[in-house]
Amino acid sequence: MLSALGLSSTEELFADVPKKARLGRLGIGPGHEEFEVVETIDRILERNRTLTHFACFLGGRVTPRYVPAAVDAILSRSEFYTAYTPYESETSQGILRSLFEFQSLWVEMTGLDVANASLYDGATAAGEALLFCRRLHEGHRFLVPASLPWEEKSVLKNYATGPNLLVEEIPYDPRTGCLDLEFVRREVATGNVFGVLADVPNGFGHVDEGVLDLKSTIGDVPFVVSADPLSLSTLAPPGSYGADVVVGEGQGFGAAPSFGGPLLGLFACRREHMRAAPGRIVGATLDAVGQRAYTLTLTTREQHIRRSRATSNICTNEGLMALAFVVYASVVGPRGLAQLQTALAEKAHALASALGGIDGLRAPRFESPFLGEFTVEITKGTARGFLDHLEQHRILGGHPLADPRPSAGSQPERVLVAATDWIGAPEIQKYAHAARSAFGPSGGAP
Amino acid sequence: MTYRQARWEEPDIWDLAPLRTGDAPGTISGVPERFRRKEFVRWPELSEQEVMRHYTRLSQMNFGVDSGSYPLGSCTMKYNPKVSELLARRKHAVELHPYQPESTVQGALELIWRLEQVLTKVTGMPEVSLQPAAGAHGEYASLLMVRAYFRDRGEDGKRTEVLLPDTAHGTNPASAAMAGYTTREIPSKEGCVNLAALKEAASEKTACFMLTNPNTAGLFESEILEIAKSVHDVGGMLYYDGANLNAILGITNPGRMGFDVAHLNLHKTFATPHGGGGPGAGVLAAGATLAPYLPVPRIVKQGRKFHLEYDRPKSIGKIKTAYGNFGLDLRAYAFALTHGEEGLKHVARRSVLNSNYVASRLGKFLPRPFRPLVKHEFVLAGTPLKERGLRTLDLAKRLLDEGVHAPTIYFPSLVDEALMVELPETESKRELDHYIAAFERAINDSTENLHAAPHFTSVRRVDEVRAAREPTLSWKDLRAGAKAETP
Numbered sequence: 037m038l039s040a041l042g043l044s045s046t047e048e049l050f051a052d053v054p055k056k057a058r059l060g061r062l063g064i065g066p067g068h069e070e071f072e073v074v075e076t077i078d079r080i081l082e083r084n085r086t087l088t089h090f091a092c093f094l095g096g097r098v099t100p101r102y103v104p105a106a107v108d109a110i111l112s113r114s115e116f117y118t119a120y121t122p123y124e125s126e127t128s129q130g131i132l133r134s135l136f137e138f139q140s141l142w143v144e145m146t147g148l149d150v151a152n153a154s155l156y157d158g159a160t161a162a163g164e165a166l167l168f169c170r171r172l173h174e175g176h177r178f179l180v181p182a183s184l185p186w187e188e189k190s191v192l193k194n195y196a197t198g199p200n201l202l203v204e205e206i207p208y209d210p211r212t213g214c215l216d217l218e219f220v221r222r223e224v225a226t227g228n229v230f231g232v233l234a235d236v237p238n239g240f241g242h243v244d245e246g247v248l249d250l251k252s253t254i255g256d257v258p259f260v261v262s263a264d265p266l267s268l269s270t271l272a273p274p275g276s277y278g279a280d281v282v283v284g285e286g287q288g289f290g291a292a293p294s295f296g297g298p299l300l301g302l303f304a305c306r307r308e309h310m311r312a313a314p315g316r317i318v319g320a321t322l323d324a325v326g327q328r329a330y331t332l333t334l335t336t337r338e339q340h341i342r343r344s345r346a347t348s349n350i351c352t353n354e355g356l357m358a359l360a361f362v363v364y365a366s367v368v369g370p371r372g373l374a375q376l377q378t379a380l381a382e383k384a385h386a387l388a389s390a391l392g393g394i395d396g397l398r399a400p401r402f403e404s405p406f407l408g409e410f411t412v413e414i415t416k417g418t419a420r421g422f423l424d425h426l427e428q429h430r431i432l433g434g435h436p437l438a439d440p441r442p443s444a445g446s447q448p449e450r451v452l453v454a455a456t457d458w459i460g461a462p463e464i465q466k467y468a469h470a471a472r473s474a475f476g477p478s479g480g481a482p
Numbered sequence: 483m484t485y486r487q488a489r490w491e492e493p494d495i496w497d498l499a500p501l502r503t504g505d506a507p508g509t510i511s512g513v514p515e516r517f518r519r520k521e522f523v524r525w526p527e528l529s530e531q532e533v534m535r536h537y538t539r540l541s542q543m544n545f546g547v548d549s550g551s552y553p554l555g556s557c558t559m560k561y562n563p564k565v566s567e568l569l570a571r572r573k574h575a576v577e578l579h580p581y582q583p584e585s586t587v588q589g590a591l592e593l594i595w596r597l598e599q600v601l602t603k604v605t606g607m608p609e610v611s612l613q614p615a616a617g618a619h620g621e622y623a624s625l626l627m628v629r630a631y632f633r634d635r636g637e638d639g640k641r642t643e644v645l646l647p648d649t650a651h652g653t654n655p656a657s658a659a660m661a662g663y664t665t666r667e668i669p670s671k672e673g674c675v676n677l678a679a680l681k682e683a684a685s686e687k688t689a690c691f692m693l694t695n696p697n698t699a700g701l702f703e704s705e706i707l708e709i710a711k712s713v714h715d716v717g718g719m720l721y722y723d724g725a726n727l728n729a730i731l732g733i734t735n736p737g738r739m740g741f742d743v744a745h746l747n748l749h750k751t752f753a754t755p756h757g758g759g760g761p762g763a764g765v766l767a768a769g770a771t772l773a774p775y776l777p778v779p780r781i782v783k784q785g786r787k788f789h790l791e792y793d794r795p796k797s798i799g800k801i802k803t804a805y806g807n808f809g810l811d812l813r814a815y816a817f818a819l820t821h822g823e824e825g826l827k828h829v830a831r832r833s834v835l836n837s838n839y840v841a842s843r844l845g846k847f848l849p850r851p852f853r854p855l856v857k858h859e860f861v862l863a864g865t866p867l868k869e870r871g872l873r874t875l876d877l878a879k880r881l882l883d884e885g886v887h888a889p890t891i892y893f894p895s896l897v898d899e900a901l902m903v904e905l906p907e908t909e910s911k912r913e914l915d916h917y918i919a920a921f922e923r924a925i926n927d928s929t930e931n932l933h934a935a936p937h938f939t940s941v942r943r944v945d946e947v948r949a950a951r952e953p954t955l956s957w958k959d960l961r962a963g964a965k966a967e968t969p
């Protein structure tokens with residue numbers, strides 16, 4: 037090819053790079069054979085201990101959940117995973133139809149009208165929802181539960197920074213963990229609130245009945261629900277109680293935790309607001325001979341057309357995870373999803389009962405309904421010390437809810453505990469036993 | 483003409499089985515009745531085999547890099563090595579929760595740390611974070627860092643402008659606007675930044691100049707050192723959009739060129755698959771000035787242990803849950819290990835050679851608006867097609883009939899009827915010659931055939947105007963439409 041170009045060396049191809057900008061050696065070492073790469077990476081990975089090495093009670097937005105083998109069999113179809121964003125519809129009907137089905141499913145689950153084809157994760161979806169609300173309503177204050185996970189609050193603040201908006205916290209009832217609706221009413225009445233977000237279940241794992249009355253409290257201020265998709269298999273669709281936007285973290289449907297990524301951001305809104313929505317959207321249409329076909333649509337909202345006036349900067353999203361989501365739900369089925377949620381809730385309730393009488397902790401910390409997760413408060417010692425003690429008993433007992441940044445200051449010693457597929461009665465007993473020993477004479481969470 | 487894409491008459495998934503209605507989920511202890519779902523989620527109950535066949539058929543109506551050449555400019559659609567897929571599915575990689583105790587995820591932290599070390603060398607910047615999920619996410623985080631920096635200096639109210647060339651990727655102005663900046667486009671001169679125009683626009687209002695190099699016209703900005711100086715002279719920051727890094731791997735890097743902050747796309751340069759839209763993985767690389775503002779946690783090595791460090795008082799905080807797209811980081815590290823120093827340099831040389839070879843051949847069919855020496859991609863002007871009553875779109879659709887993907891079209895916008903072609907290093911000369919021959923057949927085909935293309939894909943030319951005018955965006959909309967049509 038060089039001779040075809042009339043060149044004698046590839047060096048001539050870089051004649052336009054100024055000498056002063058040229059590099060010598062990078063210093064990253066030589067390349068390796070495939071077997072060596074496998075060996076090296078396996079050796080590094082073996083320094084991890086996997087979730088199944090432990091009795092695992094970790095949850096939160098990232099959920100360890102069994103993924104049926106069929107899901108990965110589909111994701112491994114290289115026609116799907118080696119494709120780019122489907123700009124050329126005619127040759128990309130497979131991914132377009134899959135995404136259309138994904139959008140349809142999220143619409144059914146949320147009771148809203150229009151879903152996009154995914155965002156990065158639940159936290160950034162909440163961030164996009166914040167900006168979306170601001171397009172619908174005047175104001176500069178966005179209200180979120182004080183119980184929201186700290187990471188999500190931090191992400192939200194970063195989405196609010198650009199347009200100089202404020203993220204403010206709604207206090208909760210210290211007994212139930214539920215939102216202070218009076219506070220919301222008061223703040224909305226003072227004006228300047230352009231959106232209110234509530235999560236279902238909330239950051240403590242609880243189902244706050246007050247959320248059902250939020251829309252009537254805030255009137256025409258846009259209402260965002262951040263929902264765990266599995267919970268929607270048994271709980272009322274947020275559209276039925278006035279949500280204008282429903283976001284969520286979709287990783288639990290078909291994707292392994294994978295150390296926290298890739299995840300899946302879910303987003304749905306009402307039809308009248310679809311042109312303010314962020315992200316890719318797939319629509320059904322016809323082809324030149326009148327048969328149904330699919331394409332990316334409403335693209336005039338997007339960065340590659342609208343540039344600085346786009347509704348979002350998002351380009352690459354989490355398309356393959358959206359495919360995983362719809363394949364997972366289709367394999368498990370609507371009844372299977374509800375059964376799974378019910379089973380996890382039963383396990384979580386059994387664990388809460390088993391921990392109930394232990395001196396040194398309060399479980400559950402809050403008096404309100406919960407599904408598969410709840411909050412434990414450590415009253416003797418620290419959350420970290422408690423969890424370290426459990427780890428010695430091969431139990432991953434949950435995760436501390438506190439913001440770990442030194443600037444966050446002192447916070448309650450709380451742990452979010454989750455029931456997972458792999459937990460049964462023996463693991464629950466083991467947890468209770470180990471928890472008791474943490475505060476016993478030989479234990480003692482530091 | 484031998485290419486045929488599968489054309490299944492596959493029903494929608496909800497039509498694969500009759501819908502079971504009328505029953506409802508049971509109650510969960512303590513959950514108030516009015517919070518209960520009154521009907522199961524409306525979705526079919528299917529066997530695993532039904533689901534497998536449905537999505538297998540859909541996959542056969544999709545085109546990926548494994549199906550054929552995929553020359554989407556600025557997307558770097560290179561081959562995705564299968565060993566990366568194997569490793570990313572290891573039990574010790576997927577069965578890891580981000581909130582496990584540090585002592586139990588030392589391997590994951592080490593892997594991220596090692597990849598960060600490679601990327602500091604590739605970018606020439608002292609610190610790297612893998613938290614962004616994608617390139618645009620990295621752009622946005624970079625601009626938040628720039629804002630935080632100017633806020634600390636008491637200049638946030640004053641530095642209100644982001645400058646960018648008119649060839650910039652659409653994400654650049656969109657990210658700048660999201661970060662609260664007004665954007666100002668600098669007109670290009672012969673496809674490159676007009677240095678005089680940049681100097682005139684740069685002022686004490688400039689927060690940042692965003693640039694990709696090589697740029698989207700496929701040209702290396704040879705005046706990059708002068709560009710950097712003119713931005714720094716007014717106290718502004720220089721941001722590197724790494725979408726086009728493939729062309730300069732190991733040849734030069736953003737640090738050496740004078741950039742203060744950069745994003746890279748692991749799903750382009752480091753061969754992680756794009757998944758039909760994502761997931762990607764973004765890299766944030768920062769010079770010494772902006773490094774303290776990187777998102778937390780930072781992954782640090784203390785002795786032989788790896789640690790998640792949150793004590794970074796100037797950090798912008800979190801831009802995403804957890805630590806980034808670990809599954810993609812792992813694939814990218816496998817790519818880096820496989821290639822090593824010489825391999826990465828070869829990537830740049832070969833992708834630039836491929837690009838120049840194909841450009842010289844396709845230049846016989848359509849005009850090339852800029853200078854001949856290009857980097858990883860090049861631009862053609864489809865203007866002559868207009869004389870036949872055709873558009874670039876028609877040619878792109880006709881190319882699909884050849885069993886290859888179309889180039890990026892109508893971008894960059896300063897070129898009329900633009901086609902932007904990128905054939906990365908993994909394409910062999912045989913594949914390049916095949917692409918050139920396909921292009922020749924396509925452009926020489928009858929006007930009628932070009933208008934009617936594509937013929938051999940799973941559907942014919944898709945009516946995008948109709949899609950936008952009558953948005954049908956879900957099964958719910960299809961049901962509403964069907965109801966409306968029933969007399």
